[in-house]
Amino acid sequence: MHSLILATAIRLLLPLMLLFSLFLLLRGHNEPGGGFVGGLVVAAAFALYTLAHGEKEGRRMLRVAPLQLVASGLLIALTSGLLPLLAGLPFLTALWSAVPAPVIGHAGTPLLFDLGVYLLVAGMSLLIIFTLMEEN
Amino acid sequence: MKNLLFLPLIIPLATAVLGLLAWNQRKFQRIAGICSTALLSVTAVLLLLEVQQHGILSAQAGNWPAPFGITLVADTFSALMLLATGLMGLCVTVYSLADADSDQEARGYHPLLQVLLLGICGSFLTGDLFNLYVWFEVMLIASFVLLALGGKREQMEGAIKYVALNLIASALLLAGIGLLYGVTGTLNMAHLAIRLQEMPHTGTIPVIAVLLFCAFSIKAAVFPFYFWLPASYHTPPIAVITIFSALLSKVGIYVLIRVFTLIFPQETITGQPLILGAAGLTMLFGALGAIAQPELRRLLSFCVVSQIGYLLMGLGLMTPLALAGSIFFMLHIMAAKSALFLTSGVVARMSGTTMLKELGGLYKRYPLLAVLFLVPALSVAGIPPLSGFWGKLALVQAGLQSEQYLLVAMALGVSVLTLYYLVTAWIALFWKNQPADAEKLHHLPAVRRGQMIVPALLLALVSLVAGLLPEPLFRLCHIASEQLLNNDAYIKAVLGVTQ
Numbered sequence: 001m002h003s004l005i006l007a008t009a010i011r012l013l014l015p016l017m018l019l020f021s022l023f024l025l026l027r028g029h030n031e032p033g034g035g036f037v038g039g040l041v042v043a044a045a046f047a048l049y050t051l052a053h054g055e056k057e058g059r060r061m062l063r064v065a066p067l068q069l070v071a072s073g074l075l076i077a078l079t080s081g082l083l084p085l086l087a088g089l090p091f092l093t094a095l096w097s098a099v100p101a102p103v104i105g106h107a108g109t110p111l112l113f114d115l116g117v118y119l120l121v122a123g124m125s126l127l128i129i130f131t132l133m134e135e136n
Numbered sequence: 137m138k139n140l141l142f143l144p145l146i147i148p149l150a151t152a153v154l155g156l157l158a159w160n161q162r163k164f165q166r167i168a169g170i171c172s173t174a175l176l177s178v179t180a181v182l183l184l185l186e187v188q189q190h191g192i193l194s195a196q197a198g199n200w201p202a203p204f205g206i207t208l209v210a211d212t213f214s215a216l217m218l219l220a221t222g223l224m225g226l227c228v229t230v231y232s233l234a235d236a237d238s239d240q241e242a243r244g245y246h247p248l249l250q251v252l253l254l255g256i257c258g259s260f261l262t263g264d265l266f267n268l269y270v271w272f273e274v275m276l277i278a279s280f281v282l283l284a285l286g287g288k289r290e291q292m293e294g295a296i297k298y299v300a301l302n303l304i305a306s307a308l309l310l311a312g313i314g315l316l317y318g319v320t321g322t323l324n325m326a327h328l329a330i331r332l333q334e335m336p337h338t339g340t341i342p343v344i345a346v347l348l349f350c351a352f353s354i355k356a357a358v359f360p361f362y363f364w365l366p367a368s369y370h371t372p373p374i375a376v377i378t379i380f381s382a383l384l385s386k387v388g389i390y391v392l393i394r395v396f397t398l399i400f401p402q403e404t405i406t407g408q409p410l411i412l413g414a415a416g417l418t419m420l421f422g423a424l425g426a427i428a429q430p431e432l433r434r435l436l437s438f439c440v441v442s443q444i445g446y447l448l449m450g451l452g453l454m455t456p457l458a459l460a461g462s463i464f465f466m467l468h469i470m471a472a473k474s475a476l477f478l479t480s481g482v483v484a485r486m487s488g489t490t491m492l493k494e495l496g497g498l499y500k501r502y503p504l505l506a507v508l509f510l511v512p513a514l515s516v517a518g519i520p521p522l523s524g525f526w527g528k529l530a531l532v533q534a535g536l537q538s539e540q541y542l543l544v545a546m547a548l549g550v551s552v553l554t555l556y557y558l559v560t561a562w563i564a565l566f567w568k569n570q571p572a573d574a575e576k577l578h579h580l581p582a583v584r585r586g587q588m589i590v591p592a593l594l595l596a597l598v599s600l601v602a603g604l605l606p607e608p609l610f611r612l613c614h615i616a617s618e619q620l621l622n623n624d625a626y627i628k629a630v631l632g633v634t635q
Contacts, residue, residue: 071156078153082146084199091142093199 007052014061017045025118026104026111035114039121047129055133066130069123077116080109140186141195141208143179144218144257147172148250155247162238165246169229172250176257177222184215184612192619192629194263202630203324207263209630212616213463214260217390220470221260223598224382225253227591231478232375234580234587235485240285240373248285252278252379259387263630265313265323268391272309272355276302279384283372294368301364305354312347315340326630328399329623337402345403348395349411356388358448359418362441366425369437374481377433381440381477382470389447389466393459396451397620404454411452416546419445423553427560432480432490435561436473439516442550443469446531449543453534459617461530464610468515468523468602475512475595476558479505482588483565486577492561497570501577506566508592513562515599517555523602526610 021041028034050058084093096108104111151172158164187193187210197206210218229249236245255275262268276299283295317323319340320331335341350361357365365385369377396404404411422442429435447469450462482505483498484490499506515522528551535544580588602609619625 067156067159071153071159074149074153074156078146078149085139085142090139090195090197090199091146092197 003052006048010049010052014045014049017041017048021045021118021122025114028114029105029110035117036121038114039118039123040125042118042122043125043129046126050129050133055130055135058133059130062126066123066127069119070127071123073116073119073121073123075116076119077113080112080116083109083112138193138195140179140183141193141210141261142197144176144183144221144261145208145254147175147179148254148257152247152250152254155244155250159244160242162241162246165241166229166233169232169246169249170226173222173225173229173253176253177219177226180215180219180222183210184212184219186210187212187215188615192625194629202263202632203322203327206267207324207326207630208261209263209326209626210261211619211626211629212612213390213394213620216463216467216612216616217260217386218257220467221253221256221383224379224470224474225249227474227478227595228375228379228382231378231481231588231591234584235373235375235481237286243285245282245285248278248282249379252282252383254278256383256387260390263325265316265325265328265395269306269309269313272306272387275384275387276306279380282376282380283368285372285376288371291371294371297364298368301354301361305351305361308347308354309351312344312351315344315347319344324630325395325398326623326627329627330631332399332402337406342403342406345396345400345407348400349392349407352388352392352395353414354388355385356392356448357385357418357441357444358388359414359421359445362418362422362444365441366434366437369440370431370433374433374477374484377437378474378477378481381437382474385440385444386447386466386470389444389451389462392448393451393462393620397454397459398623398626401454401623404451408452408454411448412540412543415445415448415452416543417445418442418448419546419550423550423557427553427557430492432484432492432495432561432565435492435557436477436480439476439554439558440473442554443473443516445550446528446547449531449535449547452543453531453538453540454621455534455538456614456617456621457530457537458534459620460610460613461527461534463613463616464530464606465524465527467609467613468527468599471595471598471602472512472515472522472524475592475599476509476516478588478592478595479509479512480565482580482585482592483509485588486580488575488578492564494571494575495565496568497566498577499566502566505589506562508589508596509565510562511596512599513558514555515596515603517558518551519555521603523599523606525603526606530610 021038024033025035025038046058046062049061081092084095094108094110096106100106151168154168155165192211194207194209255271258271259268280299283298284292320328322328354361419442422438426435426438446465447462450458487495515524518524518528532544
């Protein structure tokens with residue numbers, strides 16, 4: 001089932017949705033948003049692309065295997081927990097940079113953790129979506 | 137040194153993540169699995185030493201002070217259980233080198249095993265009731281996939297029964313936790329202990345205690361909730377059942393002991409007849425079920441249920457000796473029962489069947505294997521000088537001191553039944569003549585045989601040594617039970633104040 005409308009729209013929607021997901025990720029610290037919902041938006045973007053162009057094209061567009069996204073997301077989240085151990089603080093303690101960065105304000109390990117969640121959720125959802133859409 | 141408490145969580149998690157990153161590298165995953173479980177054992181030993189020297193340890197994840205943050209606590213009991221987890225993990229990982237087929241490994245057997253260990257270690261360390269629920273879910277997810285891995289029809293059937301019953305348990309647990317939070321306004325276990333001491337135990341609180349008791353009883357396979365265990369444990373590969381029977385149901389008992397000595401000591405005393413009744417019937421029905429089984433794995437699964445009764449007996453009696461006996465018995469049963477499971481796995485591999493009727497005559501060709509089955513079997517039955525004897529002796533003595541004569545009689549009677557069905561199984565496997573129409577034995581290559589037999593041998597030796605020299609281990613168990621019965625040290629370690 002090829003839909004011309006969806007295929008045309010998704011070319012504009014995909015970058016927009018990805019940008020929006022980043023916005024959600026960064027906004028999530030103090031306001032509604034965060035890694036989880038951001039990751040879901042990423043997955044939704046690629047799911048729409050996959051609906052328009054098929055599962056093979058979707059995988060090609062993503063470039064990395066979804067499982068690798070899951071693994072790297074977990075790794076990043078784990079690292080954000082391990083960093084405070086180096087400073088002699090308990091596991092998962094939040095560390096903040098002293099100097100505020102532009103746009104995002106004070107960066108810290110919670111953002112890193114959120115990034116891990118973002119990748120993990122995106123990878124996990126896409127893993128499921130791609131598997132369901134496989135044509136055999 | 138407080139960060140030592142996080143290591144039992146970080147090690148399996150990091151190994152699982154590395155395993156995910158190297159999804160197709162089996163060799164790497166295997167080596168990582170062995171290193172991780174070995175490291176876990178070392179960490180547990182360090183923790184145990186640390187707890188002996190400095191008393192109960194606690195740490196706050198994220199540096200949020202208790203009762204607001206998530207607390208990890210290690211006392212002697214949890215350190216002992218962690219040590220057992222590490223050693224069991226190591227044994228099963230080594231065994232899996234020979235036993236897990238390439239299809240299972242390709243679907244992530246090793247990372248899943250690490251996730252399972254993560255959930256188990258988390259449950260042993262956590263000092264927060266909601267966090268405990270989360271660890272239970274981690275365990276449930278990993279164990280569900282491990283059960284279903286391979287996707288054979290009977291495996292799916294077992295896995296669905298398992299997950300359905302465990303989800304019900306989780307729902308009960310969550311309901312209990314929600315109610316408890318509503319009543320007390322906290323979920324930190326030490327804080328709960330204080331709050332509940334100040335409250336009259338009427339109305340909701342006994343209800344919550346019963347809800348939690350039922351939830352943990354389902355997880356631990358206590359009568360009358362035991363039926364899912366034999367229905368699902370006979371389908372997956374032996375290595376998986378071994379780790380399940382050694383650790384998963386014991387987590388249920390661990391949590392029962394922890395929660396009902398720390399948070400609900402009053403309910404444990406008022407509910408004593410109920411707990412002791414459940415304990416006695418668990419023993420009895422497990423043993424009766426085992427006698428009726430014509431298949432080895434089912435027989436051993438019922439045997440797992442039967443032994444759970446003894447563990448619960450210690451909690452019901454609530455004396456220092458009884459709890460020490462329970463803890464000793466728990467460690468003993470992990471080693472002895474797992475040795476039995478692993479040995480029967482070797483038998484199943486070689487003869488291609490687990491039906492008792494179709495087996496036989498193995499003694500002639502493999503006398504060592506016969507001994508390897510007999511020693512843990514006698515230990516489980518409680519024959520001196522093996523470890524099971526001392527555990528049962530302590531429990532029986534405690535039972536006599538508390539004048540629970542019926543229960544003691546049941547415990548002793550079930551021991552005789554246990555001896556009966558295990559020896560019957562042994563005779564069926566090794567002693568009787570091989571049936572004429574039996575398949576020819578598959579000969580395993582030496583390396584594979586070694587990978588399968590060495591863990592079983594090690595565990596059998598643990599049972600033997602703990603039986604010959606029970607003193608040091610029993611002293612540790614006694615310290616653990618004293619710590620369980622005197623909450624003040626636990627509360628002080630977590631909240632930093634005496635009540």
